[in-house]
Amino acid sequence: MTALITEAARNAVRDPRLEGAAEVFRQFVAQNADAFDAAFPDDTPARLDTADAPGRAA
Numbered sequence: 001m002t003a004l005i006t007e008a009a010r011n012a013v014r015d016p017r018l019e020g021a022a023e024v025f026r027q028f029v030a031q032n033a034d035a036f037d038a039a040f041p042d043d044t045p046a047r048l049d050t051a052d053a054p055g056r057a058a
Helices: 002-014 021-039
Strands: none
């Protein structure tokens, strides 16, 4: 079973339909981060660029 899951994961990563999907997702999150933070204030992640500032990394 583990081998089948591993193979499926490898195939998914190689799937040409997913080419650029990670970048599209990153852009979506960056463009909508403020709306997500406003809607879910308890789940707002800490900034990655400064340890003491709330919000998302730029």
